[in-house]
Every structure is written in structure tokens, then in C-alpha cells.
Amino acid sequence: MLNRDVGNDCDRIAPLLGAWYDGELGAEPAAGLDAHLASCPGCAAHVAELEAVDGALALAGELPEVDLGPAVMTAMRRERRRVAAWRLAAAAAVLMASGLGLLAGSLALGPGREPQTPVLVATLDSVTEAFAPAPTGGLSALSGDLAAAGRGGRR
Amino acid sequence: MPSPDPDHQLMARLAGGDDSALAELVARWQRPVLAHVARFLGCPPEEAQDIAQEAFLRVWRERRRFEPRAAFSTWLFAIVLNLCRNRRRSAQRRPVLVPIGVDGAGEPFPAIEAGADADPLACARASELEGKVRRALRSLPESQRAAVLLRRFEGMSYREIATVLGSSEGAVESLLVRARRALAAAIFGDDRSRAQEKGGSGVEP
Numbered sequence: 001m002l003n004r005d006v007g008n009d010c011d012r013i014a015p016l017l018g019a020w021y022d023g024e025l026g027a028e029p030a031a032g033l034d035a036h037l038a039s040c041p042g043c044a045a046h047v048a049e050l051e052a053v054d055g056a057l058a059l060a061g062e063l064p065e066v067d068l069g070p071a072v073m074t075a076m077r078r079e080r081r082r083v084a085a086w087r088l089a090a091a092a093a094v095l096m097a098s099g100l101g102l103l104a105g106s107l108a109l110g111p112g113r114e115p116q117t118p119v120l121v122a123t124l125d126s127v128t129e130a131f132a133p134a135p136t137g138g139l140s141a142l143s144g145d146l147a148a149a150g151r152g153g154r155r
Numbered sequence: 156m157p158s159p160d161p162d163h164q165l166m167a168r169l170a171g172g173d174d175s176a177l178a179e180l181v182a183r184w185q186r187p188v189l190a191h192v193a194r195f196l197g198c199p200p201e202e203a204q205d206i207a208q209e210a211f212l213r214v215w216r217e218r219r220r221f222e223p224r225a226a227f228s229t230w231l232f233a234i235v236l237n238l239c240r241n242r243r244r245s246a247q248r249r250p251v252l253v254p255i256g257v258d259g260a261g262e263p264f265p266a267i268e269a270g271a272d273a274d275p276l277a278c279a280r281a282s283e284l285e286g287k288v289r290r291a292l293r294s295l296p297e298s299q300r301a302a303v304l305l306r307r308f309e310g311m312s313y314r315e316i317a318t319v320l321g322s323s324e325g326a327v328e329s330l331l332v333r334a335r336r337a338l339a340a341a342i343f344g345d346d347r348s349r350a351q352e353k354g355g356s357g358v359e360p
Contacts, residue, residue, distance in 0.1 A: 018332045022306065024313050024324075053338045057307050059285040060194045060292055066204060068189070069181045072211045076177060079212065 010043055017043060021050045162227035169218040181211050187309060188235055194304055195239050197293045206242055210235045228309065229318040236301055236319060243297075284342070291341035299334035302327055 013036055019025050020033045037044050162183070168176035188210060193203040213234050221230060292300055298320055305311045305319060313324040313331075320327065 015332060018335060019313070019328050022313070022331070024328070049339050049343075050335060052343065053335050054307055056284065056288050056338075056342050057292075057303070059281075059288040060304075061190070061285075061289075063186070063189050063193055063200060063203070066185075066189065066200070067182075068185045068204060068208050068211065069178050071204075071208050072181050072215075073174070073178055075208065075212050076174065076215050079216075080174075 010040060013040075013043055014046060017046050018050065021047060160227070163223050166218065166221050166223070166227060169215065170221070174215075177211065177215050180214060184231060185211075188231070190308065191232070191235060191304055192239055194292065194308070195236075195300060196243065197289055202242075206235070206238050210238055213238075226315065226318070228311070229315050232305065232309070232311075232319045233321075240297060287342050288338075291338050294341065295334055295337060298322075299330050299337070302330040303334040303338070306331060 013033060016025060016029070016033065020030055023030075025033065037047065162180070165176040165180050165183075169180070185207060188207045189200075189203050192198070192206045193200065196202070196206075210231070214231065217234075221227075292303075295303070301320060302316050305316045311319070313327045316327045317324050320330075322330075
């Protein structure tokens, strides 16, 4: 609500007519304006113009009936799957990075110790499964390399 | 205590992982959102649907960032307005792809249906006025146009409009004054001068 002092001259009242029309003037100034409008044809004509503009805007149109629901839900699920795949890929990358670290460590230690390499390979297999039937070779190729490296390490 | 506002309840369900709440929000809000986009951009219905769909997808993306203190309507319309402005800018960069308002092609709304017994002259006048209204709206600056549409069709208060536009109530008041003055001049300008010639009051549409 906009609280304004309303006098009785049109120059001061004219800029307030819009707020009055929209019910945005406080009760007191609005009452003052009601009184003025009853006796001032110029300001009353201005209000009639505001009404006419509102009336004409009805012609800005109504839309035909459509339901966006199915399209929005499909787009949302697609995005949810994409985000999930991204998270999985990021997790896999972290696993691989730490796995490579472990491998490097075990290779440096020599064949005497058996580190967690088999665990790592199993995890990567489940990751590639999650991505099937994606035909791209990225992760599977990498995990294959790692498995090979793992076998090499155990030899 | 859960908030009694149905939109707030739906947003809480959405944030909690209940996707079906999104379908309910779409069902509640798609009509005003679609109509607002089409009136604001003066674009064909397909483009309005595209933008409205993207707006609801954003509602889902931002579901955990919605503040229950805010009104859902102002939050939603701020998203919608933002998308409309971006679309307008990218359309300006490649104007050839957006055939808006060329000889009635690409009009956002179907023309008023003429009944079998309709007076053809009255119909012609109605569609002439319709065209004037749409052109007048399109010629308003974006903030004025958004303010006038949110006031007229969403019944928003000055405070709510200010929240959508990120401005003040006083700024909204003056946006509306300027918008309505410009609309009156563009829509009734000719009739007004005609009426004045006849000695009328000049405010009849």
C-alpha cells in the first residue's frame, strides 16, 4: 500500500489515479480521492480510460487448452537420468583414480603382496554394467585396461 | 507445522523427492504461465509452450532453493520472465528464425471466431482492435509490459510485481502509469481524436 497525502487539485491527484484504481492507496487517501472524483469530470474521464485499457487488454488473448504435464515430466526424468549418469561417472573416475594409485603402490611393492586390486575390478565391472548398453568404449576400455594391469600386477 | 499454502506443500513434496508434485504444479499453473509468455512475447503457441515447459523444469531444478517465506507465484513468474527476456535476446541475435506478427502469421492467439450469423463489419472492427492491442503491448518496454500483464491478468499487488521484477513498489507504480498511458494512446488514439472532433469525451474505446 502506498500512503499519500491527497489534496484536492487535479495536478496532484492525476498521478495517484492508477494506484487508486488498483486499490493500492491507503484507506484515507482513497476516501479523499473518491470525494474528488465525484465532482471532477476530468479525473473521472481518466479513470474511465484506465477501465477502457483494462477492457481492451482482454483482447490480448486466451490460449487454447494444452497440457504441458507429460512433456515436463518426460523432460524432468530425462534430466534426472542424465544427472544420475554423471554422478556415477564421476564416482567411477574417483574410484579409478584411487585404484590406479593402489595399483601403482602395489607394483612398487613388488609381487610379494596382494593388494585390493580384485575388489577394484569388481567395482568397475558394476559401473560398466550400469552404463550398458551404451556402445561407447570409454569406461569399459579403461576397466579392461585396469583388469589387464591388475593381472599383470599379480603375475 | 506444515504450511497451509497448497503450492508450498507441493514444493515441499518436490524438494523431498516426490516427483508427482511437479505434475500437480504444472496442472495448477500452466494456463497463466502459457498465457503470460504468449502475451509478453507475442509469439506463436509452440514457442510459448517451449518456454513454459522450460520454466517448470527450472522449478524442479531449483526445488531445494525455494524459500517457503516467498510466494510461489512471484517466484514462478520471476523464472518465466527471465526465460522470456533471454529468449527475446537470443531471437534478436538471429531475427530471421522468428517470424513474429507478419501479416497475422505467428500470432499468439487464434483470431476471434466469427459465428455464422456474425456481422462481418463488427468482426472486422473487433479483429482490428485485437491487432492494435497486441501491437501496443509489444511496443512497450519489457518492464512496463510485464508489470501491466501481471497486474491485469494475475491480479498481483504492487508489492508482488516488485518482487517479480526485483524493484520497488514505487517503481512499479510509475511503470504502470507509463504503460497505461502508452497503451491508451496506441489503442484509442485514433478513436479519441475522432470522438473529440464530434465533441465526445474521448475515452470510449
